[in-house]
Amino acid sequence: MVTVTIKDIARDLNLSTSTVSRALRDSYEINPETKRLVTEYAERLNYRPNPIALSLKENRSRVIGVIVPQIANNFFSQVINGIEAAAHDRGYHVIIFQSHESYEQEMITLQQAVARKVDGLLISLSSSTSDVSQIKELQQRKLPIVLFDRVVNDLDILCVTADNFGGAFAATEHLIQTGRRRIAHLAIPPHISITQERLAGYRAALEKYEIPYDENLIRYASFGQNEVEPIIDELLSYNPDAFFAASDRLSTSCLAALKSRNIAIPEQVSLIGFTNLPVADLLAPPMSTVEQPALEIGQMAAEQLINLIEGKQKDIQPGTNRIPTTMVIRASSQPAGK
Amino acid sequence: MVTVTIKDIARDLNLSTSTVSRALRDSYEINPETKRLVTEYAERLNYRPNPIALSLKENRSRVIGVIVPQIANNFFSQVINGIEAAAHDRGYHVIIFQSHESYEQEMITLQQAVARKVDGLLISLSSSTSDVSQIKELQQRKLPIVLFDRVVNDLDILCVTADNFGGAFAATEHLIQTGRRRIAHLAIPPHISITQERLAGYRAALEKYEIPYDENLIRYASFGQNEVEPIIDELLSYNPDAFFAASDRLSTSCLAALKSRNIAIPEQVSLIGFTNLPVADLLAPPMSTVEQPALEIGQMAAEQLINLIEGKQKDIQPGTNRIPTTMVIRASSQPAGK
């Protein structure tokens, strides 16, 4: 595609490129008449500065990289939405990379992002990642990085997450307050930060109400196919009176499994899920939910990253920023007797 | 962030940058020994060519732009997934732009993408777009463009869509075959190509079974809030015995509206939706669905675009490529008497 450059304008107007550049850039002393001439002509030709040339010169791309496990996922697509909004507001574009829940892919993708010269990186770790040394190394090499959602507890790195502890606590407390005592907890893999936080919230609620913690009621599922069904069966053998599912996919899998076993919700067991499903209201049987502020997480993460990039980071402390979750109790999910 | 350039290698090895470049690029006659030296050293320093410098030189960015109405949407996020996969396979990265269903925003975004020097553009038109002159103009200026899903019927431009006609025909035929005759059709705005195609499929099925076409049963809804409820009420006043909802959002809105009016599905009315909802199986009352091959649409669109970009387009005719849809009939969505 042919495009107009500063050279074209200079040639046509019998000026030097530096003069044209100055006129456009509004800098320095320049003849107002020349300036008018140039800007008008540039306007007429629909001149746009070449960001690639600028990137080369300024050694910055105005692109931020986002690494997520999957795009085609409600939560992450909403987060990306928030990231885009905040980034565009500040003149950045976004390139998305997927790790597909694989550590190896995540590392490859990390290298690609760096090679692509992103100005900074927003990362939500893959479920199979336990080693963040490469990320830390890039950080030490001065690449601005902010983690979100699936983070790692490490004070040196800026993080943005939902209030997983609070959400899990509220969910568990709700179940207890509606008379449940044997609450099964279906979680994603244990080494991920959010798993630990949600589990901690769950335990804290149990403790508050002096309900014993039973390890048999805790199960972890990764992201494979058909992993959940047998786990549900195992859990059911311990006679739970409620399920707390700790992720989007686990919530729906759990719902489907209970449905197919003709287990009445909430008569036989209650169900509450950590999920951002847009159609949760239409699901049957109804499930109460804890929703993560996906959009806000994305916005905040992007803003903090851009502050880092632009060196405006005095006021923000490294550490984790937690954004509150929203619990949605669906009336008919409460036990009939209540 | 400090990174290694060809200059660093040249300096350290007492060579010229061109020699280093040649050694790395594997081109030209070069001393095998020198080559070994250079490649090994580059490897050791983890040298990566600067894509920005390459872009400037080669006048191509190896980035394709994608303009969609919304990212946070099942269908589009799945399409993007497919686009990413195909693009990465061929060494391209993807920058995503959102039109938020606004024509103005779409035009701004189009300019941004062009200014960003994308090598090509994949576009799904916003619902408020009727004028594609800017897109055609860019195309005439030799920017490779492929439209997908929401396309415009114009033989000059390459398009990839689902088989909307076929899907709508199948859905309508299914409703007829299960005894329905007054089938309400809830569609997205009429000027969008997919609306017309789905409507045509609907009409064709009616004609095949010699059922009169009743305009009162056809309604259009845009993407605003709370638009659907009153429309459903209007439609209900014409006593439909089935609803065919032509989009993701309309399907769920329709389901919600019918549910809140205590209209039994499928006893009173049947419902079939054009939707890619991942949890359709869990919805109650059950709705049959026509699913679009989102991933495949994304892959095919990206492949065709990259072929265009790389000039390998001899074998592919301009026009529209239609990928079949999948109809999922949920048993309990059939009328009880059947």
Add this chain to the structure above:
DNA sequence: TTGTAAGCGTTATCAT
């Protein structure tokens, strides 16, 4: 076989 130089588009520095 290797080095020199020009060029991609832009801006900053230093003349003029």
Add this chain to the structure above:
DNA sequence: ATGATAACGCTTACAA
């Protein structure tokens, strides 16, 4: 007030 030049990182004629 404006022009010439160098530089960002890389490739590629052309020269040696």
